[in-house]
Amino acid sequence: MKRSGTDTCCLTLPLRLEKWQEDRLAKRFEIARQIYNTMVRAELKKLRKMELSQPYRSIQEQIKALDWKNQNDKQQLRSLYNERDQLLKKNGFMEYGFKSDIKYYYKYFNDNIGSSVAVHGIAPQVWASFEKMIFRKEGKRVHYKKRDDIHSLRGYSVTGKSGGVEIIFHETYIEWKGLKLPLKLSPHNAYETEMLSRRVKYVRLLRKPGKRKDRWYAQLSLEGKPAIKHDPASGELRHPVGQGAVGLDIGPQTLAYSACCAADLVELADRVQNIEQVKRLLLRKMDRSRRATNPDNYTDDGTIRRGVKLTHNKSKRYQRTQRELRYLQHCQAEMRKRQHIELANHLLTLGDRFYVEDMAWPSLTRRAKETAISEKTGKIKRKKRFGKSITNKAPAALIGILEQKCYSLGLPGVVKVPTSLKASQYNHQSGEYTPKPLSQRWNNMPDGERIQRDLYSAFLLQHYDPQTGNFDPVLLQQDYPQFVQYHHCAIQRLSAMPRTLSSMGIQRSLR
Template identity: 30%
Template sequence: MKSNTPTFVIELPLCVNDQQNRFLTQAFELGRTLYNATLGSALGRLQRMRESLPWRQTRSMPQGKERSKRFSDLQKAYGLTENGLRTIANNHRKASGRNDIGAHEAQCVGRTVWRALERYMFLGAGKPRFKSYRQGLNSIEGTDNREIMFKPDRQSIVWRKQVMKLMIPDTSYFKEALADPIEPTQTKRIKYCRIVRRTLNGKKRWFAQICLEGMPPVRKIYAPKSEVMGIDPGPSGLAYFHPQKAGLVRVAPNVDMQEKAIRRLQCKIDRSRRANNPDHFNADGTAKPSPTSWKISRRMEKLQVKLAEHHRCLAATRKRDHGELANFLLQRAGTIKIEKNSYRSYQRNFGKSTTRTGMGTFVSHLKRSAERANSQVIELNAYELKLSQYDPATDTYRKKALKERWHRWGETDILVQRDVMSAFLACHVTEKGHDRTRLLNEWATAEALLSDSGLCRHELRNDQGTSKEVPRLTSPEVEKPKERVRSLSRTLCAKSDVKPSAA
């Protein structure tokens, strides 16, 4: 039976010898073939189900409970359920005659196939693809702590009689994470373990993820839910407003995309590909459609490894910065109100800025962190509230151009930074929308707070009744988290030719 208790993960590197490395490589290759075999069986059953007469008759029925029930019965009849695919994967394992992977791991492979097929069947996602030999399978897990077992007393992972040592840090955090809160001498219940394969600087590395029951140790002191904050995300940063503090923050400030270095690597890879495959290109330089195979030289492989390592370092740095900023916000407010935006639209309109910051990923990270910290993130309806257009002083809406970065408070000479003004409105939004009386009462305190931060200024209007041209806000004092750690790009790119980003 599926457990609904809280779960957190501890990831530790594995120290393996040559024999264990070969065993893991063979096991992951078997997992890949099981995945492809299960996916092929599932796609074949799906096609036969959709070509059957009962399915076509059910499709022509009017929508309702009877139609949904008949569809569900057809899926069960063809084995297109999670349990059905888990059984198929285990049957493929038995037919292979190999014992590199047990029944529990094969069932988890079937569950992974079901999740991909479910998105394709119901959510309109693309057709699931088979995993190639070069791509491979990157993780294998068990259903409990019986196949891939974590032994705390031996500080190792035991899988198929292979004892692999864990590189466990001697820190109080790890000891506190393993200890049971009721009986400190006992360890928490281990739900299951997962083996993960990653490529670091072109070399395969193995890690173990231990999934424990309960909540992780508290490293930060988070604010209660009674503390409310409003934030307004942008393509490269966000504005936040709390009754006691407000400011502008850059998202992922330590990420340096280094477009020139990426472009040079991509040009070298393209020249090598064209030199090794002259028959795959037309006379005008365009690639011929659907080439059978590509020749890849060793030089090209090394260049691809450098490019992949560079992007991996950027992703690790971005994730680290997202965690710092999420903790920074949750330490000041337990309830965060944010405007619901389309981050896919951010990618289309602000390509480079969104690629560097990953605003959509940060919002997802913030939601997960808030749920773990017993806080909440409330998404506001942007079409109804129109935070960037509303003026509480006149109770009117005025659409602003994107280049207009300051908001004039009514007919006065007060100018407020546009994003901070949206965060101020989001902070005081009620279930019924904008409460103008409350906003006017809170503005006296907010004006003094924003004036001290340089986010509010006074400027007279001109004779035509419009404000004079105001330069963009470039450098109010950007608030950053106090705790700073060494840049990951400096550490992870030490052996790469790409220059690491500055901390």
Template identity: 30%
Template sequence: MHALTLKLKTNHSQKKELDKRFRVMCHIHNVLVKRAIKLLSRLDHDQTYQALKAEYRQAENDRKKELTVQMNNFRKSIGLSEYGLQSYIKVCRQRYKTLVSCHQVQKEATRVWKSVEKVLFSNGEHLHFKKEENFDCIGGKSNTNGAKFDKEDLSVTWNGLYLVCCKPRNEKEAWYVHEALKDGIAYCEIKRKMFNNGWHYYAIVVLKGEAPKKQKACPKGRTGIDIGTSTVAVVSENSVLLQELAPKMKTYNRKIDALLRSMDASRRAMNPDKYNEDGTIDRKNRSKWVFSNQYKKKRNRLKTLYRKKAAYIKQSHRETVNELIKNGNEFYVEKMCFHALQRRAKTGTKKKRFGRSLNNRCPALFVSLLKEKAEAYGGTVHEVDTASFRASQYDHVTGSYTKCRLSERWKTIGPYPVQRDLYSAYLLKNSDRTKKHADRTRCQEGFEAFMGMHDQTIQEMKERGMSRKGCFGF
């Protein structure tokens, strides 16, 4: 399945009606969250369920299956299930049946249930209510209920509301829309995005089948990719690449920081009683916050900047991935848990690790986009075993492993000085079948050609001023 995004033409009255429907759906979402929190609290205080849970931790496999069934039945009996939440919200939905459909409400219940599953079975801690300005998507389950998309005139009909989609701006967009709409429609969602002049609305048409392809297939060849928290190094059969991830994101960060300072000054001026003498917020003061009209405009601008920053990072990653799939069909990357790099360090004096870099560069998104694109064009992404491979420590000339500090960006391999990230990518490209070690014979055969491309790339980067001492080493 794939999605097609089309902008909706809306006048003032239609925008007002859409705002009302999003406000209603946000209220329904919060009603579901409140219900789920209440049921989760009931589980925490129920002695029978907690006894089953304690027994499950110490039980063997056969007994665990029985206990799982018992705990599932207990949760269903109190209404804590996907269908339990859908049944509960029926009464609330009756008040707004002229605005939202039953399928849209059911889809929202399903979304809340997925959050509940994270709290029950994964690393989720709490459920959170949503503010109206942060609720931006109304889902769907079919194209016969709720928001219904019409292929013929590119329009959406939704409970008496008729919305026309904007036509494609150029031939490429027109070709993509025409090819995509050849597939059957699964369902249609309504999404909104914040701009400086207010909300803009979009139809997200989810279609069956695969997305249209401009390229027939990936050419055969291996590519090694060493992905860091802020850079990516790529080595293929015929090219070498070393660059920052989303290099222009600093422009957005400067604008965001300036706007946050201005908003903070405005908020403090309008609410002097809400702060202590040392400038911290007075938690005991429960009076309502007062925001000026200028503050509200700046808040919309802030949401716009965050949206633009996210869109830029994704677009930058897509452009890089599109270049990579032209060089080969086998991609080798290290299996990384980027989420773990955000956590506080267990040792040392630093309280945090790479949270800011990960937020600005989004390396996990880069890997996911690479997998998506490679699979669509007949390629594969292989994840090597990071612990056993140790690409940053290996020397294929001596066959030994040597630990080095993170600040050391260059290595000496034989008689050659080599940029560390590019060499790691070269080793990944020459992984053996087990994906646990580099193939030493393959590394020796292609090393001279790699060094030629390596030196040429570094020289070109220096001439263009693309140097970052901390990341590249020059």
């Protein structure tokens, strides 16, 4: 399928279904899961067969013999990787190859899953898993989908047809192979009305976990950029866009921003709490239920039996607990996304150019490799870093949402500043770089001011000059007195915050 060259935006609408329609959709999603798993198994066999071939083994042996750190071997390694990629594509390991292979698996379920959904809805998901493992090295193996693990299905659009040849959008309902799924519309919503007036490229059906049952949605991919929201009472823009540069210093849990009209330090997704303790209790409850329902799977000492076929019976209590856990995680994700969107809208009111350091977030989630001894206690330091904080707060997702909003509004967007600039060590008054430990959260300025470290880094990033690749010293001296006033107001606000669990991350930085 040729990719569209026009802009695309999405509108998600809930479906108003009866029980039999929900059951029919659940059945089709389960069929899609079986097709997915069947295709994964077939492609894994093909991959193993290719890995045993002589040309592939020869290339792999040559790659292992070379060192990427050696400058003389880099060019040869690049050519070997390109040769290996060409060999993979020749054997069908590309998206179009997977779309061609799926024709052998979906035809047995043609009454429920047609060619459009299979080729353009299931095959790309299988290819995405193999692409991560083979080309991007983001995993060691491709996993099969468990029950209820397929969350979305879509077809593709054809000129003259609204929403595709299989999953078709009509004005008030979605049609899919005899199923008419009514939409829950809001006729007095001006934003929704304007979005529905555009051409529908294709329709995606979504399944999200609910408190007692799954919830179903239709996501319409529409032509053009998102409609601009207005206040229905006054007619003014609901999210006006400011002008000027904004510096962002983002961490695993907090965001410091500095603009010409404001500066503040906020906690990312402060309504998203750490649910690890609740998850641990629910997982223990599920484990007890699983052991009671499948006693033959375990030996007398509690370990899993080896060499026998295991049973996977789930009691109703287990299914209720499993749904409770899934719903808890879903609520966390939805709340985190909603708060990120609200914060991005607030940042857009401050300026139209954003400067943030280019952070390698995956590296911050990994455990430390070296074993260090604490000078205070003499004990071994913990090797964990920021994995749970990044999981709960998702700082990279905020930057992604901000970039997407800037693109849809036609703004310059987010500029990634290289970390070699060392914004956390630079002092614009002395012009010197002073390394600081991570625990030191305050900067003692030559003029006697005591400035919070993250806020000062955001102020420096605000005055980054992309042409010179450095900070602008003239503007720094000019805007510094105004920044100090904004800084004092932010610190007073944070100091007055009640010492709750959600504010602990910020108040620690004020010590």
